[in-house]
Amino acid sequence: MPAITFTINKKLEGTLGRAGVLETKHGSLQTPCFVTVGTKAAVKAVIPEQVKDTGAQVVLSNTYHLYLQPGHERIEKAGGLGKFMNWQGPTMTDSGGFQVFSLGSAYGKGIGKLLKPSTEPILSAAPEDAKPKLVDIDHDGAMFRSHLDGSAHYFTPEKSIEIQHAIGADMIFAFDECTSPMEPFTYQRQALDRTHRWGKRSLEYHKSKPISEVQALFGIVQGGRHEELRKESAKVTAETVASNGEGFDGFGIGGSFAKEDMETAVRWVNEILPEEKPRHLLGIGEPEDLFMAVENGCDLFDCTGPTRLGRTGTVYTSTGKMHLHNAEFRDDFTKLDAACDCYTCTNYTRAYLSHLFHAKEMEAGTLASIHNIHFIVNLVDRMREGILDGTFHAIKENFLKKYKG
RNA sequence: GCGUCGGUGGCGGAGUGGUCAAUCGCACUUGACUGUAAAUCAAGCGCCCUCGGGCUACGAAGGUUCGAAUCCUUCCCGGCGCA
Numbered sequence: 066m067p068a069i070t071f072t073i074n075k076k077l078e079g080t081l082g083r084a085g086v087l088e089t090k091h092g093s094l095q096t097p098c099f100v101t102v103g104t105k106a107a108v109k110a111v112i113p114e115q116v117k118d119t120g121a122q123v124v125l126s127n128t129y130h131l132y133l134q135p136g137h138e139r140i141e142k143a144g145g146l147g148k149f150m151n152w153q154g155p156t157m158t159d160s161g162g163f164q165v166f167s168l169g170s171a172y173g174k175g176i177g178k179l180l181k182p183s184t185e186p187i188l189s190a191a192p193e194d195a196k197p198k199l200v201d202i203d204h205d206g207a208m209f210r211s212h213l214d215g216s217a218h219y220f221t222p223e224k225s226i227e228i229q230h231a232i233g234a235d236m237i238f239a240f241d242e243c244t245s246p247m248e249p250f251t252y253q254r255q256a257l258d259r260t261h262r263w264g265k266r267s268l269e270y271h272k273s274k275p276i277s278e279v280q281a282l283f284g285i286v287q288g289g290r291h292e293e294l295r296k297e298s299a300k301v302t303a304e305t306v307a308s309n310g311e312g313f314d315g316f317g318i319g320g321s322f323a324k325e326d327m328e329t330a331v332r333w334v335n336e337i338l339p340e341e342k343p344r345h346l347l348g349i350g351e352p353e354d355l356f357m358a359v360e361n362g363c364d365l366f367d368c369t370g371p372t373r374l375g376r377t378g379t380v381y382t383s384t385g386k387m388h389l390h391n392a393e394f395r396d397d398f399t400k401l402d403a404a405c406d407c408y409t410c411t412n413y414t415r416a417y418l419s420h421l422f423h424a425k426e427m428e429a430g431t432l433a434s435i436h437n438i439h440f441i442v443n444l445v446d447r448m449r450e451g452i453l454d455g456t457f458h459a460i461k462e463n464f465l466k467k468y469k470g
Numbered sequence: 471g472c473g474u475c476g477g478u479g480g481c482g483g484a485g486u487g488g489u490c491a492a493u494c495g496c497a498c499u500u501g502a503c504u505g506u507a508a509a510u511c512a513a514g515c516g517c518c519c520u521c522g523g524g525c526u527a528c529g530a531a532g533g534u535u536c537g538a539a540u541c542c543u544u545c546c547c548g549g550c551g552c553a
Contacts, residue, residue, distance in 0.1 A: 104506050125505075163505045175511090178504045199507080212507045243505075285505090319505065348505035369506045376509045377502090392499070422509095423497095430509045 068281035069236065069314055071096075071343045071364075077452045081335045081362030084452040087343050089155040089235035090279055091147055094122045096343065097359045097452075099350070099445040100157060100367035101438055105130045106140070106150040109372045110430040111438070113152045118408060119439040120446065124152050125367045128228050128237075129161035132218070133211055137231040145233030156234040157367075160225045160267070162260075162285065163348065165207045166243035166321060169200030178348045180246050180323045202242065204259070222266035230276050236315065238347075239267035241285040243319050246326065253289040260287045261301050264313075272307035281314035283345060286334050290326040299337035315343040318363070328357050335362035352381070352444055352468055356461045359448045371441050375434035378422045381441065383467050387415075389433065394419040407439035408432075 073085040087094040101108055101121040108116050108124060116124065126146055131137055143149035146156050171177065173196030199210040206221035225240035241260040244253055264284045271282045284302040288294030306312045316338050318331060331346060338344055343364045349355070350368020358366060374380070378389045382402040387394075397415040409418075409432040421429035444464070451457030 100505095102506070109506080110509065127506075130506080157505095159505045164507085167505090168507065172507075175502095177506095181502090196507095238505080241505095317505075322504090324504095345505085350504050354504070366504095368504050369508090370504050373503060373506065373508065373510085377511090378509095379503080388501080390500085425509080427509070434509095 066278065067314065068277065068279055069343075071315070071341065073340070075453050077360065077457055080360045081332065082360045082452055082457070083340075083362065083364070084449045085343075085364065087364070089281070091153070091155045091235050092122075094155060094365075095446070095449060096364040097355075097445050097449050098122055098365055099355070099442045100125045100345070100365055101442070102367050102369045102372060103150065103152075104369075105134065106146060108434070108438075110376055110427070110434045111372070113150065115408070115431070115435055116152070116438065117154070119435055120442045121438055122442075123155040123157060123365075124150075125157040125159060126150075126232070126234065127159050127161070127164075128225055128232065129164040129209065129220070131158070131232055132161070132228050133213055137228045141231040141233065147233075155236070157236040158229050158232050158234040158238065159347070159367075160229065160238040160240045160285075161207075161209075161220055162225075162238065162241035162319065163243050164209065165200055165202060165220075165241075166245065168209060168212060169198050169202065169207070170245045170248070171321070172196055172198040172200070176245060176247070176321065178321055180321065182323070202259070206240075206263075207242070222263040223270040226267050226270045226282070230271075230274060230280065234280065236281045236283060237271075238317050239264040239282060239284045239313070241287060241317075241319055243321060243347075244287060244289055245321050246290055246323050248289070250291060253291060253294055257287050257289075257294050257298055260285065261298070261305070264302060265305050268305055268311075268313060269307045272309050272311050277311075283315040283317045283343075284313035285317040285319045285347070286338070287319050288330070288334075289320060290323065290330065292329070292333055295330050295333045296337060299334040303338050313342070315345065317345045317347045319347045327354065328361065331358055331361045331363065338362075350441060352441070353465060355441070355445055356448065356465065359445070359452075360457075360461075366445070368441070371437035372434045375437040376430035378429070378433065380418075380433050380436050383464070384470055385468055389415065389418050389422050389429075391419075395423075401433075401436050402440070405436065405440065407436050407443075409436040409439075 070088045073083045076083045085096045100123050103124040104127045106126050140149050201208045209218045222240040229237040240263045242256045244256045271277050286298045286302050288298040318334050345365035346358045346363040349366050350370045380387050380401050383404045394415040400410040451460040
């Protein structure tokens with residue numbers, strides 16, 4: 066009995082898109098599926114029952130963060146991630162690979178998952194403004210300096226998987242290195258080889274443990290913006306097998322992108338990855354990106370957007386994003402989004418949310434996050450239905466026309 | 471009434487002769503956020519203008535000085551003390 070089973074119900078004709086069902090030991094996911102982010106075993110500002118009510122099916126936590134706090138052994142003692150945080154459904158953990166990037170080459174430079182076109186010259190002009198990074202990478206692994214207390218911690222692929230085994234999520238990720246699109250080709254080349262070696266070691270370690278029958282391991286494809294590297298990475302990752310002959314249970318597509326590079330990268334990769342296994346586009350979540358990714362064959366997506374934006378006062382609406390701090394909403398007694406039936410929209414007005422944000426009430430972040438999670442989860446659900454009933458393209462066109470207005 | 475301390479930008483509060491359109495908080499305005507270093511961060515915040523600069527400003531009015539938010543005089547207002 067494999068850790069997960071993935072069944073494709075219908076494909077989106079003429080594209081790489083598909084709708085399916087992914088079954089885990091803690092329930093099944095209807096894909097395409099938006100994965101809610103709960104980095105530190107908590108979806109920030111939202112309790113699990115509310116998360117569930119938004120329609121969210123699965124929560125993704127983070128290995129690096131939980132290792133530092135409260136410690137993976139403690140989560141294991143608690144009975145695993147889901148039990149610890151009172152989330153009944155499926156769970157995932159990221160490997161810490163993204164922190165190799167965010168606390169490493171990206172640290173203090175104001176760059177993240179997506180490169181802002183305008184920052185490129187600034188960054189290359191003034192790299193000395195960056196804070197000293199907290200990560201040192203070598204052949205074998207990565208040394209992290211805790212962002213909490215400065216203490217040193219060394220992650221290898223085996224260590225990351227060991228921690229993820231203790232945390233106990235249904236789906237876990239290989240330890241990888243997310244690279245910055247700013248890095249030159251020669252560095253992308255080296256880093257990719259490293260990610261492949263680490264992937265193989267992650268898989269080998271994972272498959273050597275009985276728990277691999279319960280937890281599924283996803284390998285991660287990198288390669289930056291380079292076609293040659295992306296395609297090679299897809300092939301290598303797809304063909305990687307442990308000594309017991311088994312490969313990855315699914316795949317993650319990673320990287321920090323320039324927005325215009327993302328679609329081609331995803332397509333190059335998904336044309337090569339085996340169709341019968343699930344594909345997770347790591348860290349992507351803006352509406353237009355989700356349409357792109359679904360159409361190009363991705364099944365899972367996670368993104369901090371809904372909760373981070375929500376907490377900081379921005380909400381998604383069918384006509385675009387809205388900054389609730391703005392003066393125009395102080396006397397606006399309509400709901401956030403006329404087309405939304407989430408808990409927040411059912412019960413509260415823009416003026417009330419505006420008040421909560423200005424008053425710095427915690428409930429502001431909660432209500433806005435609930436709305437945002439619902440908005441994105443619901444959007445991906447509609448994409449799924451669109452694939453199943455043949456209306457995907459119409460849904461996409463209608464949505465984007467209004468959203469991009 | 472006498473004495474005393476004080477009146478600074480929306481608010482609190484620095485400054486106490488030049489480097490002051492005025493530190494800093496807050497509020498306000500706007501922006502950013504895509505495998506969470508984030509309930510965070512950035513910019514703006516007297517008026518005019520394109521960088522540069524110009525103009526009006528530190529209760530009011532005068533005065534001293536090359537130069538005043540800063541010193542002097544009077545007045546107005548507030549706190550406190552004594553009558």
